[in-house]
Amino acid sequence: MSGDRGSPGVGRDASGYAAALAGLPGMGPALLVSILRRWTPEEAWRRVCDGSIPRPGKRGSAGQAAAGQAAAGQIAWEPEGVPAARGAKRPWSALASRIDPPGWWPRFAAAGIGVTWPGDPFYPAALVEDPQPPGVLFWRGSLDSLRRPCVAIVGTRRATPDGRAVAYEMARDLADAGICVVSGLALGIDGAAHSGALSATGGPQPSGGTGGDGTGAAPGVTVGVAASGVDVPYPRQHGALWERVARAGAVVSENLPGRPAQAWRFPSRNRLIAGLARMVVVVESHFHGGSLITAEAAIARGIDVRVVPGPVRSPASAGSNQLLYDGPGPVRDAQDVLDGLGIYRSGGAGLPGRGAGGGRAGGGTAAGRPEMLSPAERTVIEALGWRSTTLGEIAERTSLGLAAAMRALDELSARGLVEQHGAWWARRRSG
Amino acid sequence: MLATVSSATLIGVEGRPITVEVHVSGGLPSFTIVGLPDASCRESRDRVRAAILSSDLQWPQHRVTVNLAPTGVRKGGAALDLPIAVALLAASGQVGAGAVAGMAFLGELGLDGSIRKVQGALPLVDAVTAPCVVVPASCAAEAALVRPRAVRCAPSLRCLVAVLRGEEGWPAPPTAASEPEDDTGPDLADVRGQPLGRFAVEVAAAGGHHLLLVGPPGAGKTMLAERLPGLLPFLGTDQALEVSRIHSAAGIPLPPGALVRRPPFRSPHHSSSLVSLIGGGGPHMRPGELSCAHHGVLFLDEMGEFPSDVLDTLRQPLEEGRVLVCRARASVVFPARVLLVAAMNPCPCGSDGRPGSCRCRGAVRARYISRVSGPLLDRFDLRVAVDRPDAEDLLPGGAAAAGEATESVARRVAAARTLARGRGVACNARLPAPTLDAAAPLTPGARRVLELHLRQGRLSARGVHRVHRVARTVADLSGREAPVTEDDVYAAIAMRADVFPPQEVAV
Numbered sequence: 047m048s049g050d051r052g053s054p055g056v057g058r059d060a061s062g063y064a065a066a067l068a069g070l071p072g073m074g075p076a077l078l079v080s081i082l083r084r085w086t087p088e089e090a091w092r093r094v095c096d097g098s099i100p101r102p103g104k105r106g107s108a109g110q111a112a113a114g115q116a117a118a119g120q121i122a123w124e125p126e127g128v129p130a131a132r133g134a135k136r137p138w139s140a141l142a143s144r145i146d147p148p149g150w151w152p153r154f155a156a157a158g159i160g161v162t163w164p165g166d167p168f169y170p171a172a173l174v175e176d177p178q179p180p181g182v183l184f185w186r187g188s189l190d191s192l193r194r195p196c197v198a199i200v201g202t203r204r205a206t207p208d209g210r211a212v213a214y215e216m217a218r219d220l221a222d223a224g225i226c227v228v229s230g231l232a233l234g235i236d237g238a239a240h241s242g243a244l245s246a247t248g249g250p251q252p253s254g255g256t257g258g259d260g261t262g263a264a265p266g267v268t269v270g271v272a273a274s275g276v277d278v279p280y281p282r283q284h285g286a287l288w289e290r291v292a293r294a295g296a297v298v299s300e301n302l303p304g305r306p307a308q309a310w311r312f313p314s315r316n317r318l319i320a321g322l323a324r325m326v327v328v329v330e331s332h333f334h335g336g337s338l339i340t341a342e343a344a345i346a347r348g349i350d351v352r353v354v355p356g357p358v359r360s361p362a363s364a365g366s367n368q369l370l371y372d373g374p375g376p377v378r379d380a381q382d383v384l385d386g387l388g389i390y391r392s393g394g395a396g397l398p399g400r401g402a403g404g405g406r407a408g409g410g411t412a413a414g415r416p417e418m419l420s421p422a423e424r425t426v427i428e429a430l431g432w433r434s435t436t437l438g439e440i441a442e443r444t445s446l447g448l449a450a451a452m453r454a455l456d457e458l459s460a461r462g463l464v465e466q467h468g469a470w471w472a473r474r475r476s477g
Numbered sequence: 478m479l480a481t482v483s484s485a486t487l488i489g490v491e492g493r494p495i496t497v498e499v500h501v502s503g504g505l506p507s508f509t510i511v512g513l514p515d516a517s518c519r520e521s522r523d524r525v526r527a528a529i530l531s532s533d534l535q536w537p538q539h540r541v542t543v544n545l546a547p548t549g550v551r552k553g554g555a556a557l558d559l560p561i562a563v564a565l566l567a568a569s570g571q572v573g574a575g576a577v578a579g580m581a582f583l584g585e586l587g588l589d590g591s592i593r594k595v596q597g598a599l600p601l602v603d604a605v606t607a608p609c610v611v612v613p614a615s616c617a618a619e620a621a622l623v624r625p626r627a628v629r630c631a632p633s634l635r636c637l638v639a640v641l642r643g644e645e646g647w648p649a650p651p652t653a654a655s656e657p658e659d660d661t662g663p664d665l666a667d668v669r670g671q672p673l674g675r676f677a678v679e680v681a682a683a684g685g686h687h688l689l690l691v692g693p694p695g696a697g698k699t700m701l702a703e704r705l706p707g708l709l710p711f712l713g714t715d716q717a718l719e720v721s722r723i724h725s726a727a728g729i730p731l732p733p734g735a736l737v738r739r740p741p742f743r744s745p746h747h748s749s750s751l752v753s754l755i756g757g758g759g760p761h762m763r764p765g766e767l768s769c770a771h772h773g774v775l776f777l778d779e780m781g782e783f784p785s786d787v788l789d790t791l792r793q794p795l796e797e798g799r800v801l802v803c804r805a806r807a808s809v810v811f812p813a814r815v816l817l818v819a820a821m822n823p824c825p826c827g828s829d830g831r832p833g834s835c836r837c838r839g840a841v842r843a844r845y846i847s848r849v850s851g852p853l854l855d856r857f858d859l860r861v862a863v864d865r866p867d868a869e870d871l872l873p874g875g876a877a878a879a880g881e882a883t884e885s886v887a888r889r890v891a892a893a894r895t896l897a898r899g900r901g902v903a904c905n906a907r908l909p910a911p912t913l914d915a916a917a918p919l920t921p922g923a924r925r926v927l928e929l930h931l932r933q934g935r936l937s938a939r940g941v942h943r944v945h946r947v948a949r950t951v952a953d954l955s956g957r958e959a960p961v962t963e964d965d966v967y968a969a970i971a972m973r974a975d976v977f978p979p980q981e982v983a984v
Contacts, residue, residue, distance in 0.1 A: 434831045453963070
């Protein structure tokens with residue numbers, strides 16, 4: 047990390063106080079924000095210790111949620127001897143006397159974790175005006191990524207291969223265009239979006255951007271918003287992805303390091319994704335998908351929501367298509383997103399893909415042109431469509447024999463025009 | 478006084494000859510059975526006593542000792558009731574000792590003196606060496622399959638004693654009801670659509686390839702599987718006798734005429750225990766479902782619900798065609814040459830397996846699929862995805878015409894099996910890998926397709942052999958003895974889908 051701004055530096059004792067405040071049982075984001083807007087973290091901590099900031103009663107639901115939080119996950123970072131269950135009833139001043147906030151900061155620094163809060167210069171500008179801003183924000187990596195225009199790409203964990211491919215390509219092309227792709231580090235669409243952004247080759251560097259990270263990914267391309275602590279990769283399969291995202295951009299979370307991912311943390315994580323982005327793109331969502339919560343949060347904040355239309359009979363697109371029907375406009379690819387943001391690339395090159403036979407989007411060689419297909423291949427590809435189909439269905443629709451249909455699929459897949467997922471076949475984009 | 482008659486007891490699917498010795502002597506009245514009898518055998522004392530008294534015969538008021546030799550073999554079942562009773566009558570002088578010389582007896586006694594059916598009459602009769610065997614009337618047909626001239630039958634102890642005393646002749650055995658021929662079970666014509674599933678069933682029948690059907694509930698997997706035995710040719714005499722012997726030993730009702738000529742179809746529930754599937758349990762080691770399906774079809778519906786250890790025990794028998802069950806007291810070989818057909822949902826939530834349609838949590842799906850181990854999955858030469866049929870096709874007057882009937886498909890299957898026998902194997906699935914190239918030469922185009930798939934890693938080396946065999950069967954079904962063509966190979970590859978693709982994880 048070459049830049050001091052946005053990277054965890056030294057001499058930030060205030061960070062320890064901010065984190066300690068966030069870790070108090072019963073502390074919710076709303077209360078924390080109001081405290082930190084009035085006082086510095088050190089001052090606020092002093093007031094907590096002498097009892098002039100009392101522990102809130104049972105009024106606010108936020109307080110109750112935070113109490114549950116305190117009971118659920120007292121791990122690693124809190125000092126020993128803060129009894130979780132009993133502590134939920136004790137006043138803050140009693141708890142605070144047993145905590146040593148200045149001692150927290152070196153441990154954060156050693157783990158590469160930064161802390162910021164409202165009023166701190168590192169605090170993301172997009173969140174300053176947010177109706178429900180996070181009280182503190184922990185991060186690994188560099189918050190410089192958030193100085194780029196941010197677009198959130200969200201969607202279901204149970205994505206179709208097609209949905210993943212759309213998310214991957216859109217994220218890659220957006221990152222190439224200098225956009226920071228924000229997502230939630232989950233399986234499915236989120237993971238594909240981060241991977242796509244990480245595979246981008248470059249694009250305009252933001253002013254004061256940091257250097258390369260040694261992985262080949264351009265810096266600043268993607269930011270992951272976690273529901274667990276920034277040092278607790280979830281899902282575990284995405285441990286490697288977390289590292290890459292943290293190195294190329296940042297992994298941020300409003301939860302204390304060490305906190306596990308729990309179901310109730312995800313909706314508030316989703317509002318953070320929405321709050322950080324200038325536009326939210328929903329790629330695929332089941333009918334009651336979590337990405338619809340992100341979209342709602344974005345709409346509530348007046349942030350643009352766009353939807354990638356999906357096949358009407360695909361359950362993985364049921365929620366996103368409903369959202370599309372309800373109002374937000376459709377986007378097909380990165381170019382549509384850039385148009386929606388009003389960003390035009392210098393040089394007039396435009397993005398590859400639209401109508402130009404595919405470009406990098408795959409298979410756009412001469413072999414893929416429809417006129418080169420044999421009659422059987424043409425019959426199969428017409429019968430196939432964009433929705434996954436089994437060989438049995440294809441054979442029924444085409445009345446070719448099984449062997450002829452299989453041969454045609456084999457040829458088509460060699461040319462990259464169709465792809466196989468287990469027993470299922472579907473056309474590939476840019477066919 | 479001492480009397481001796483022969484009989485037999487059942488271990489696995491084989492009989493063991495037993496000699497029943499009864500000694501009647503002076504002393505306090507008592508009745509003892511020695512020689513490792515099991516519980517049902519020990520109980521015969523009460524049945525024998527009641528049957529003798531009901532038949533107006535004398536129960537000796539003496540010390541009676543029954544010995545079952547050889548004493549090292551554990552005896553089970555009620556089939557020893559009759560020999561014990563007859564030996565007792567001979568020892569107490571109620572039947573002449575000469576009359577029972579050279580005779581063997583099998584039968585369970587009712588309290589009224591009637592002689593009842595015994596389990597495993599066929600292997601039991603096969604085991605005894607005596608020139609004349611008396612069996613219950615209801616077992617006469619199966620006993621006659623192995624020793625038609627030696628078998629005598631009697632309906633009751635009273636009747637048997639009259640014959641042995643020379644007062645009556647042997648009663649005529651009951652005439653076997655004529656066997657209803659050509660009942661091939663449910664017809665393949667009932668299956669609408671499903672070109673891939675239908676063809677896979679046909680190839681499985683013709684080549685003896687194990688078949689895995691994967692599809693959502695209601696897709697017709699069970700329907701297809703149930704129609705498979707109807708496509709298989711009738712069993713030859715030797716095979717039919719083997720199957721009849723197993724079914725007799727397992728206590729499965731035999732068809733009229735007692736010879737099982739239709740390939741059996743066994744469909745154990747997924748709660749079945751390991752022993753019930755493989756065989757064993759108890760001193761006489763009952764054959765398991767695997768052996769009951771010998772020369773027929775073993776259908777595992779909802780294979781994903783079977784415990785994985787139960788499924789994995791099937792692997793070795795599937796390769797060897799037999800299963801050796803060993804216990805401390807005995808080890809028994811059960812024949813187990815089956816065509817395995819399994820049906821499974823793509824995942825526990827019951828979606829159709831289409832990418833993105835599953836509602837399961839990843840771990841739940843992974844656990845479901847992991848029950849079927851890789852090595853077991855590898856045994857299936859044919860793995861096909863079965864779709865739900867279109868609603869229109871199912872309604873009366875639907876668009877889809879009725880499929881080809883079992884009769885005409887079975888004719889193709891029989892012709893293909895004839896071609897396979899010309900190669901020295903019962904079916905193509907058993908072609909040894911070294912002879913594969915000679916038995917199933919490939920056209921240059923077909924070789925190229927296989928090479929390409931091998932090089933691209935879409936087929937393993939073992940997978941290539943399996944596809945090769947299936948392609949041979951596909952060619953046989955089209956009536957061609959000539960080399961295997963490109964189309965045959967493509968059809969074989971089409972039926973070897975990776976039905977459980979790993980869920981993708983972005984990295």
